[in-house]
Amino acid sequence: MINNINKSEIDTRYQDQEWPWWPLFPLYPYGRKRTIFSELIPNQIWSFEQLQGIYYVAVPIRLSVIKVSGGLMLFNPLPPTIELLNQLSELERKHGPVIDIVLPTASGLEHKISLPSLSRAFPKANLWICPGQWSFPIDLPLTWIGIPQNKTRVLFEDGLPHSDKCEWFSLGPLDIGLGRFQEVSCYHRSSNSLLVTDALVGISASPPKLFELDPTPLLFHSRESGEEPLVDSYEARIKGWRRLVLFSSFLKPAKLSIPSLLDVFSKSFKPGLRNPSAHFGIYPFNWEKGWEESASNLVGERDSLVQIAPVIERLVFPRAKDTFVSWLDKVGSCRGLKWLISSHYNAPVKFSRNQAIQLKKKINRRIWAQGEGNWTFLDWLDKKLLNFGVVPENPLKSFND
Ligand SMILES: [Fe+2]
Secondary structure (H helix, E strand, O other): OOOOOOHHHHOOOHHHHEOOOHHHOOOEOOOEOOOEEEEEEOOOEEEEEEEEEEOOEEEEEEEEEEEEOOEEEEEOOOOOOHHHHHHHHHHHHHHOOEEEEEEOEOOOHHHHOOHHHHHHHOOOOEEEEOOOOOOOOOOOOHHHHOOOHHHEEEOEOOEOOOOOOEEEEEEEEEEOOOOEEEEEEEEEHHHOEEEOOOOOEEEEOOOOHHHHOOOHHHHHHOOOOOOOOOOOOHHHHHHHHHHHHHHHHHOOOOOEEOOOHHHHHHOOOOOOOOOHHHHHHOOOOEEOOOHHHHHHOOOEOOOOEEEOOHHHHHHOOOOOHHHHHHHHHHHHOOOOOOEEEOOEOOOOEEOOHHHHHHHHHHHHHOOOOOOOHHHHHHHHHHHHHHHOOOOOOOOOHHHHO
16 A cells, blocks of 8 residues: 555645755755654654665654653654654643653764754753764764753763653663764653664564655665666565665675676666656666565564664674673563664564564574675675774773773
8 A cells, every 4th residue: 555645744845844954964865854753652652754865775764752751752863844843842732842852872973963953942951862972074072063061961971861761771882993882772661662773673574654755765776777767656665665675784785786887877867867866867786686585584574573783783793792682681671561663664663572582592593793695795894894993803892991
């Protein structure tokens, strides 16, 4: 079933979706952030999703809103467009003001970048940030990147918000060379929901509803060559989605090859495709037979499949499996755990204590951070970074000393 979003949602005025700061983090869809709003847990947790990606390899990114004593807590900032703020005002009218904004990741630039403008939209809200914030290429002080120091508290060091209702768990810190990886996850007891940033994702076999606002990334990647027009169909959306999942999981999956420049350009600039939204027909990908099979290992047919994203496993945790597993043990033993709400892909996704145990068993049965098949490119990249001394052999060493 496609197109089940009503037309007025799609026609929301362009101005309401504009994001003027996009050049700071120039990812698709650049200056226009269409946002989809949904209630995840009735009267307790809501979600705003926007797309984010490079060359149409785009996945949903999420801001969650949690009902807490006295109002609302925002978890993981997103660009506050007029469309998003209007919907948040509706929530404030019903459930009280935004009183806390949490940036629970040290490295997640995709969330960090919108914290300053989100905090300006809610000047009375407290800001809570993950310890060890850093910026690249130059590590600037927080105030220089627009995070006001006077109302900012560091999670754990300065306390924790709503600890009567929420349990907070740190994953990391790990030394990832350029800075640190750390994220702070939140278990919201009354909704039985675990909120994470990148640690776990739940991926469905069909594209998230957000793509109904803009299916172009799916259609672009559903093709076999740059000569093919972008044609919308249910099958094309499914095919495009599974390829996007493979791209964002492995960066360069095994069944993908890059054709020669001559080949790419001989198929580009064809009539009907000479426009920026089709990237002028420039399509530098060749999908080989059997790609569907590797995609089906990453998606859940009935329920979304909960997993650690391969790119996170292979590039963040390759030498820190124990850190990940002990975090999984902790969050998996939260009393009453029922839902996972990740800042990417689908939410809420069924995730019980039993499922956490099964996930740990699955991880322990297979090779961690492997280097074969789909993992070849990630493996190559990690080894290069290691050889050049960009990432350390022991990511825990600098925090143990
Ligand atoms: Fe992320």
